[in-house]
Amino acid sequence: MYKLFNSIFVAIILFWVGGEIYFYFSKPSDIAREDRIHQSLNRSVNAFDSSHDAVVRDTEQMANRLWRQLRESGVTSEAIQGILRSGKGLWGSALYKNGELMMWHGHPVIWNPSNYRKPVYATIQKSGNATYFLVQVEIYTDQHHYHLVNTSLISRDNQALRYLVEDYDRTSEWSARSALPIEFSFLTDEPEQNIRFVRHLNTGSVDSVGVAYLKTRNIEVLTRNWEDRLRQFRYAIFSIILLSLFILYFTWSHRLRPWSRTGMNLLGVAILWVTLYLLDVPHRWIIPETAPLMPGSWLSEPLLNLLISFVFYGLITYILLSRIIPVKRLYGIYWLPRTISFGILFGVFSGFVLPYTIYMIFNVIVNGDISILDLNVLPGMETWLFYHAASFLMAALFIFCLGTGWFLMNTEQNNLGWFRPLVLLSFIASYFFTRFVFIEPAWAIGYDIWLTLIFTSIFSFSYYLHRNPNALRFSSYLRLVAWVTIISVLILFPFLNHGFMLRQDASMEEAGRSYINISDATAEDITTRLLTTLAADQDVIDVATAGSSATISQSILRQRIGGMLDSNWLGYAVAGFLIDQDDNVIDGFTSKSHLSDLYLPAFVTESERFVREIERDPVNIMMKVEPDPAIYDFPIFYKGAARLNSPAGNDDAWLVIFVFVERSIYGRPINDALATHNRDRILLQNRFYVAEYKNGILNRAIESESAFPYPRFSKLGSDDLEKLAEQGKLVRRVQAGGTSYREVLVHIDDQTVVLVNAKSPNFQNLAFSFFRMLFSVLFTALFLFMIHQLIVTRQWRVFRTSERFQNRILDSYLLATLGFLFVLVITTEYIVSQQSIRMVEQELMQDIELLINELQETGEELSAGLLETVTSRLNLDAFIYNEKLLTASTAPDLFRQQLLPYYLPYQVYDELYLQNRTTTFQNTFIGSTPLLVSYSVFDGDSPQVIAVPAYTRSARFEEQLLQTTSFLIAIYIFIFGFFIAGAVIISRQLSRPLAEFRSGLQRISSGHLDTIIPVTTKDEIGELANAYNVMVYKLKDLQGELAEVERQAAWTEMARHVAHEIKNPLTPMKLSIQHLQRQVASGNHSIEALRPLIDKISKTLIEQMESLNNIASDFSRYAKPLSGNFENGNLNDIITATVELYRHDSKIDINCNLSDSALTISCVPDELKRVFINLVKNSAEAMPGGGTIILQTTRHDGRAYAEVVDNGIGIPPENQPRIFTPNFSSKTSGTGLGLAISKKIVEAHGGDIGFASAPGTGTTFTLSFPLVAGD
CATH class of the missing domain: 1.10.287 (Helix Hairpins)
Structure with missing residues (x-):
């Protein structure tokens, strides 16, 4: 084994040296650098060509299918529409007949096919913020001339609507084919500044549709990429060496004695944990140094730390429990200092680890953005990971404390009167010391009491397992997994809820202080700071003066301004625009999404007007900042412009910034819904009402988008003002209209108080979130358990072969009920959602009828101005289509940014114009935001279509859905409990005869052959x-x-x-x-x-x-082992008398470890004394060279136990089955009846005798006797 490790280690070192040599000689030189740049440009251009060719190929194939259909007589519109819908990856398709739009699908664009008379024409077009391929193919039949026009999206920048739809940019995929940040520019002049390497792009039909290029300052990316690869290589080598060393370490420790091996394994895990923590090794792979995780990513660094902690907690628990569970008890001399040491150590360790672990999990909630009380039935990825990391971490800690407590109670069972209170007192002292010294006061004393009760319960259960060692022997592993999961979630959830409330309180206080800090001076300072910083940014200058770039320009302001937004600016809205040399807006940004629809067109106009005003000034103004409160009646409005000098000496570009305080009314339903959709689904409670009070009197107030109808107060009470003057902040819950709200009042100064109000989670919200967390973790835990069973048993077996029949029935009911509950919850959510859509349809029908009536009553011709006037009064949004094409909208930016097509959906067109329906509905999406749109024909001078959209998943709908689903879930849980209770009753009825059979067979095996079972059924x-x-x-x-x-x-x-x-x-x-x-x-x-x-x-x-x-x-004694009368005697006295006979034997060291209380049994003392003398004599003869003999007693379950332990040569395995056989002896003298007679004497006392022995380690004889009743 060690030779293998030596070979592997040498191979790793050689690989390391070889890698260092490779990187040394592969460092890019100037010549190699240019070759790499040309290769990267070629790869990116080839990727562009491949995408273009794919669109052309798909369009030609679709045209061929259409040609075959159009040649046939009686072709249906459904067949043609099916072909148009079949295009994969296409943005839109349109079929023109003799130059007139005939049929379309998806997102067609406004186009005149007659302008391009070519069989196949391909180009690139721009519309609003979208850039796309456009391919036109001619189709000829005997009678007509057709054009098929397909579009495929290249990029789309949604600017201010980024909350709704993520930016789409296929050029990033093309650039990813190379190792350099290749950028693309379409339909503009070739960039001239800071550009060295350029490739022109063409489509075959058009010689130049754009360029692919590399900026000069990005050439150094090659060197940075080389450095990054070298760093990653060294981290990989270091990790492999570290892993190899620890594998070698654990392999070496496996050769040690059991307890030494356990200690060294625990030390090795601890060293590895500390090493990885100090060196931050995993983060270099999961969170690269060059690309740290951004806020909002589903894997944050605190969550990653939590996952790593869970892994190491689990390893430590597994190593420790795998050693202590097989050990029944430790033998040794009764020693009070050991009991005290073990008790204090266990209590102190538990008192530190438990609150620290809870605090680590608690901090992830308080300082992160994990959604705990959100309204989604299925949790998001980050929430799902947090659920499992926190719950499994707590489960590992729970099992560790339970197993360690059980083991120490077995070890110190003779002194539990000292041990148990000592552990609890040590835990309490350690807990509160840790809590108030190392952990900041993050939660109230009630939570400390809760954790103390939790540990007390765990320790009490350890004592129960100690007193009932077979309690878990026949228990269901499946239900044990379920119970551990439930307990872990129960322990955690109060802290998770409290952490969320603290996070909300902090957000509310921050919003209040930001609102108070709103002033003209601050707005002016923000405007100046943004202009100064951005005007010095070279990327901003390049975009404004050299043309847009798909990689940078379409998001440059969002990146820069978004990165500069400060939490102290929450009360302000920011809008920014880049204006090129021709006074055209080429990029825009707004800090709040609803502004894009409400004010973006006006802001664009004002930006252009403001720039022209500055340019007319004879003084060459570089920067100008001024207030303009007259615009839209904003309380505070500042605008500023900064000149961006062109390096080429051309006309200058401009950067325009608006900073203002909004009014409290934001617009119509779709604007508010779109603005708050994603954020509100994450945190329903993050919508605040903020009010400022001067001397207790309401001065001003503002509420966030789509806010609830919060309670308002014209003045504050004197009691509140006095408490605020003393405490500085008040947090409380209030009830209004049957709804619970959370209020935060902050004392700003002697005159000013700010009140922030938010909706507080109710019981339904908490119950919904608790059960979502519980079932998420429970399903995963049961699935992992079944995978474990598959690995262990090599079969897909849920139940153990030794598991009782009753447990199998209960476990089957448990799995079936959980599966049924999961399906039921998902089905309920779907059905309720569909019912909500039906309700929205009814409301839309009423709204559109009301809107048409209002428009008709005016008697005016339908126009954009009339639509704006009427919809403002009705608080509705609406679109107007003149047959096929949009003519007016109250949300124009949705169409301007190509989020909705300008054309009426063909299915709607077909139903209203061709099938002569009056009203129809269609579901659509803006990104992930679902909309239901009602279309109706407006009979005016010319038939037009009016559309009214509605948001089908608003935050208020989510709350209603929560109320319904939580109520149904409560019923489901009740049914779940009912089924489990029924399963218990049924399983007992089914298993009772089997239990009687087992009991009868046990009595038969004991010799009671008069046992029969009553026959009560005929099955x-x-x-x-x-x-x-x-x-x-x-x-x-x-x-x-x-x-x-x-x-x-x-x-x-x-x-x-x-x-x-x-x-x-x-x-x-x-x-x-x-x-x-x-x-x-x-x-x-x-x-x-x-x-x-x-x-x-x-x-x-x-x-x-x-x-x-x-x-x-x-032989006479064997035939009649007892010769005296029974009397009550103390087993401890009998053993003490036996020991006294051997006190002066110099060859052996004999010790007693007797129970504190008397063990009164009914016995013949002299006969029992003879038994112990025989056992001690045998032990002494097994240690010819001397040794130690220990006699110890305990009580358990109404019986007295005595043990005779020696460290002699042990009994050979082949002799152990015959040790109590009469006439058997391993000695050369004696009758071989000693142990046989001893067994007869013990059994005559109603007791049992057994032994455990291993050659070379010693022998333990265990005797048990029934205690006298009442002892």
């Missing part, structure tokens, strides 16, 4: 009971015959052995007498001469007759 179990009783009758008949045969055989064997034992002493007696006869008969010796011989022979005869007497006594 299979009744037939089995009847057959069992017949078997009992036959066995009873056979017992008598067998007993007679055994008696005869026993007496025959006894007679043979008695004859053999008597014959042994008679032989020397006979020989001695014959020798004496020969001496007397010879006449050569006188009587005096023969006297020594006669004395010797007489002594021999007396010894052999004494031996005969002992033999007779042993």
Whole structure:
């Protein structure tokens, strides 16, 4: 093994050296660098060409299928529509007939196919913020001329609507084919500044549709990539060496003695844990140094630390428990200092680890963005990972404390009166010391009491397992997994909820302080700071002066301004725009998504006007910041512009920034819903109402988007003001209209108080979140358990082969009910969602009818202005289509940014215009945001279509859904409990006859053959009971015959052995007498001469007759082992008297470890004393060189236990089955009846005797006796 490790280690070192040599010679030089750049450009251009060719190929194939269909007579629109829908990866498809749009699907664009008369025409187009391939193919039939126009999206920047739809950019995939940040620019002039390497792009139909290029400053990426690869290589080598060393370490420790091996393994895991923590090795792989995790990523660093902690907690628990579970108890001299040391150590360790672990989990919630109380039935990935990391970490700690407590109680079972209170007192002292010294006061004292009760319960359960060692022997592993999971979640959830509330309180206080800090001076400072920083940013200058780039320009302001937004700016809205040399807006950003629909067009217009105003000034102004409160009646409004000088000396570009405080009314439903969709689904409670009070009187107030109707107060009470003056902050819950709210009042100064109000989670919210966490973890735990069973048993077996039948029935019910519950919850959520959509449809029908009536009553021609006026009054959003094409909208930016197509969906067009329906509905999405749109024909001067959209998953809908699903889940849980209770009753009824069979068979094995089972049913179990009783009758008949045969055989064997034992002493007696006869008969010796011989022979005869007497006594005692009367005696006194006989034996060291209380049993003291003397004698003979003998007593389950332990040579395995057999002896002297008689004596006392022995380690004899009733 060590030779193998040496070879592996040498191979790793050689690989390391080889890698260092490779990296040294592969460092990019200037020539190699240019070659790599050209290769990267070629790869990126080839990727572009492949995408273009795929779109052309798919379009031609679709055109061929359409040509075959269009040639046939009677072709249906459904067949053509099916072909248009079949295009994979296409953004939109449109079929033109003789130059007129005939049919379309997806996201078609406005296009005139007659302008390009080519069989196949491919180009790139831009529309709004979207860039896309456009491929046109001509189709000719005998009668008509068709054009198929397909589009495939290249990139789309959603600017301010980033909360709704992620930016789409296929150029990043093309750039990823190379090792360099290749950028693409379409339909613009070739960039001239800071560009060295350029490749032109073409489509075959158009010579140049754009360029792929590399900026000069990005050339150094090659060197950085080389350095990154070198760093990763060294980290990999280091990790492999570290892993190899620890494998070698654990392999070496495996050769140690069991306890030494356990200690070294624990030390090795601890060293590895500390090493990885200090060196931060895993983060270099999961969180690269060059790309740290961004906020909002599903794997944050605190969560990763939690996962790593779970792994090491689990390893430590596994190593420790795998050693201590097989050990029944540790033997040794009774020693009070050991008891005190173990008790204090266990209590102190648990008192530190438990609160520290909870605090680590608690901090992940308080300082992170993990959604605990969100309204999704299925948790997000980050929440799902947190659920499992936290729960499994707590489960590992729970099992560790439980197993360690059980083991120490077994070790110190003779002194539990000291041990148990010592552990609890040590835990309490360590817990509160850790809590108030090492952990900041993050939770109230009630949670400390909760954790103390938790540990007390765990420790009490350890004591229960100690008193009932077989309690888990036949328990269901499946239910044990379920119970551990439930307990872990129960322990954690109060802290998770409290951590979430603290996080919400901090957010509310921050929002309040930010609102108070709103002022003109701050707005001006923000404007100036943004302008100064961004105007000096080279990327911003390049984008504004050299043209847009798909990689940078479409998100440059979002990246830069988004990264600069400060938490102290929460009360302000920020909008920014880049204006090129031709006064066109080429990039825009708004810090709040609803602004894009409400004010973006006006902001664009104001940006262009403001720039033209500055340019008309004769003074060459580089930067200008000024207030303009007249715009939209904003309370505070600052605008600023900074000149961006073109390096080429061309006309300058401009950066325009708006900073303002919004009004409290945000717009129509779709704007608010879209603005808050994703954020509100994450945190329903993150919508605040903020109010400022001056001297207790309301001064101003603002509420966030889609806020609930929070309670308002015109003034604060004097009691509140006094408490705020003393405490600085108040946090409380209030009830209003049956809804619970959470209020945070912050004392700003002597005159100013800010109040922040948010909806507080109710019981349904908490119950919903608790059960979601519980079932998420429970399903995973049960699945992992079944995988474990598959690995261990090599079969897909859920139940153990030794598991009781009743447990199998209960476990089957448990799995079936959990599966049924999961399906039921998902189905319920789906059904309730569908019912909600039906309700939205009804509301939409009413809204669109109301809107049409209002428009008709005006008597005016339908126009965008009229639509804006009427929808504002009705608080609705609406779109107007003139047959096929959009003509007006209250949310124009959705179409401008190509999130919704300008064309009426063909299915709607077909139903309204071709099938003559009056109203229809269609589901659509903006990103992941579901919308239901109602379309209706408006009969005016020309038929037009009015569409009213509605948000089907608003935050308020989520709350209603929560109320419904939580109520149903409560019913499901009740049904779940009912099924489990029914399963318990049914399983007991089904397993009761089996238990009776087992009990009967046990009594039969004990010799009670008069045991029968009543036959109560006529089913299979009744037939089995009847057959069992017949078997009992036959066995009873056979017992008598067998007993007679055994008696005869026993007496025959006894007679043979008695004859053999008597014959042994008679032989020397006979020989001695014959020798004496020969001496007397010879006449050569006188009587005096023969006297020594006669004395010797007489002594021999007396010894052999004494031996005969002992033999007779042993056999008599074996036949009747007891010779005295029973009386109540203390087992401890009997053992003490035995030990006193051997106190002065210099060869052995004999010790007592007796129970504190008297062990009163009914016994014949002298006979039991003889048993212990025989056991001690045997132990002493097993240690010819001396050794230690320990006699110890305990009580358990109404019985007294005594043990005789030695460290002698042990009993060979081949002799152990016959150790209590009469006449068996491993010694050269004796009758071999000593242990047989001892067993007879013990059994005559109603006791049991057994032993455990291993060669070379010693032997332990265990005796148990029933205690006297009442002892």
